[in-house]
Amino acid sequence: MTELPAPQAQTPRYVPGIKYILMLGALAALPAVTTDMYLPSLPAVAEDLQASQAAVQFTLSGMLLGGGVGQLVIGPLSDRFGRRLPLLVGITLHVVISLLCSIAPDIGTLIVLRVLQGFFNAAAAVVAIAVIRDRFVGSDAARLLSRLMLVIGVAPLFAPTIGQAIAGVWEWRAVFYALALIGAALVVIVWRFMPETLPVERRRPARPARVAGGYWQLLRNVRFMSLAVIPGLGLGVIMSYVVGSPFVFQDQYGLSQGQFALVFALNGVALVLSAQLNASLVRKVAPARLLRTASVAQLVFALILVAVAATGFGGVIGLCAALWLVLGTQGMIPANASVLALNSYGHMAGTAAAVIGALQSGVAGIVSPLVGLLGGDARSMAVVMLGTVALTVVVLLVGTPVFRKGGWRAFDVPADQTTEQR
Template identity: 90%
Template sequence: MTNPPPPQVRSPRYVPGIKYILMLGALAALPAVTTDMYLPSLPVVAEDLRASQAAVQFTLSGMLLGGGVGQLVIGPLSDRFGRRLPLIIGITMHVVISLLCSIAPDIGTLIVLRVLQGFFNAAAAVVAIAVIRDRFVGSDAARLLSRLMLVIGVAPLFAPTMGQAIAGIWHWRAVFYALALIGVLLVLIVWRFMPETLPSERRRSGHVRNVTAGYWQLLRDRRFMSLAVIPGLGLGVIMSYVVGSPFVFQEQYGLSQGQFALIFALNGVALVLSAQVNATLVRKIAPAKLLRTAAVAQLVFALVLVAVAATGFGGVIGLLAALWLVLGTQGMIPANASVLALNSYGQMAGTAAAVIGALQSGVAGIVSPLVGVLGGDALSMSVVMIGAVVLTVVVLLLGTPVFRRDGWRAFEVPDERAATPA
């Protein structure tokens, strides 16, 4: 089932400024920052709370689980009550739970709190995407999402360093004080600078039957679900690299921690740069065309990556070059897929964004552990990455018209301006 694009009401074109982009980017990056600032403290947390490595790692995976559920709940609430109220409540709860995490007496309590933290700060990611759909469609939305990638991509690169510095100077519990402070600042910024983008006349009923019907409508739409799962497969590509690369570069290739940090930063630059290239290209090229081209290019680069990992050709430099290309093309895929998925669902953007976000958490959570299961070396990492890339191409081929002749036209909308005036 494929819904035709809803009629668009002409409104003045809104051109987002740098402050607006930074605000939405900071909101979208909050879950990632909450995870990454805490990463360096895991060994100390295990020692301090007398917990096993598996139990401490579940404070991360539990947060992802809570985030996936939270998006499914908060998305419809933002369609019912508007964007600001669920967002402010969600971030406020993030602040409260961060403070509770800082005094957690045992690992069981910390796990429960982290699951709840993931649930509530999911509001930031869901609302950031829904706000974009409230005001933009098509290439305008894809361009803004690509600009957001600059903030979303850079923030997690610095978060582990910040977390390590804070824990080193004070204690791992101080990391949660910092996360609480970030939440307070975001609440103040949203309260002062973010207007409501969903007027009351466009809000949906919050009755459970209507929420269920909304999700059922999305699940029955093959095109939407195909596009919605692609950002999750893309995150699976990235997370496979994230969980595998420390062992590949430091244990298999013998690089130092400093050298690995430099490599990690270089690959992060690849993601950010390609997202900015995408933001420029969507001015002239349809998002569906860019998505198709990037998916095919990434498949070619992933094949090269597997060949390099299997043969050892080029050593660490060859592997790094192939990884850089695979991750670089990744920056052009999620924004375009998300925009195309949301095109037909402006009237329930929060619910649709929640499905995309939940699929991201779920699919990435399933894909990334496979690296360790298969052996944890360069070949294992590369095989898992190419598996996710192949699935992306197959899903696009079978579930969408992007590979058909002029299939990109199926995603055109009558007017690429959102229904909400600036």
């Protein structure tokens, strides 16, 4: 049996201005900022709280796991109560928990607080994606998501540098005061400037049975789930680099905190540039074609990264160059996969975005600790990144028609008018 989405009012075409894009980008970037600003402090946290490298890294991956669960809860709530209310509540609690993190007495308490922080600031990410789907589909949505990557890319470019400066003047706990301040500013911006994009007539009851039914509809759709897990695998690639890089570059290669922040920023440029290239190409090339090409190219670059890390070829410069290539192709993958996954689910965009976000946080939270468990050196980081990239290609090959001859045409259907793909 196939199931047709319920009829819904068509939203008038909307052309976003730069302020609107910046606002959505800031919301989508909040989890990344919360991660990256804290990055240079990892060695200091380990020393101050007398914790192991693996335990300190879990303050990052634990936040991702909390974010995965949070999106599954907040997504349906945003379909029921609209986008603004869950967003405002989530960011407000992010502020409170950031202040509690600043006084954490031990690593166990900090891990618990970071999991909760991920749970509540997940509202920012899931609502940002749902708002885009409320107003855009297809190539329009892919272009907007790619443009948002320019804003999101500012986090890797500047957040570690800012975090290092704050921790250098005060200590690592002061980083959480800054995160609380950022959250408070977002609350004010959303309250004053973000309109509600989900009309009352399009809202879905949040009864447990209805929510479970919506998730079941998505979970049994092989094509949707295959596409939905791709952003998670992509974030796993990034987070494997994120959690490993402070120790690889500062401990293994002897870079200072300032030098590490510069290297991190240069790799952030690769993500931004590829996202903008995707935004330009998607006007003429189908998102499915771009997804296929980028995933294969990334696999080749990941193989080169492993070879460089294993042999030490080129030293730190060789490693940075290989990482730049792998991370550069990443900017062309999540936006296209997300748009293709969401295309037929505008009637339940919050729930569908929650599944994508939960997989993104959950998969990345599972993958990233492997770097520390395998040794925490450059070779371990490269191997985990390669394995995750290879899994991306396998998922696309088995679960979608992307690699089949003319397979991209399977996605050339009117949004919200397709039957469920089995």
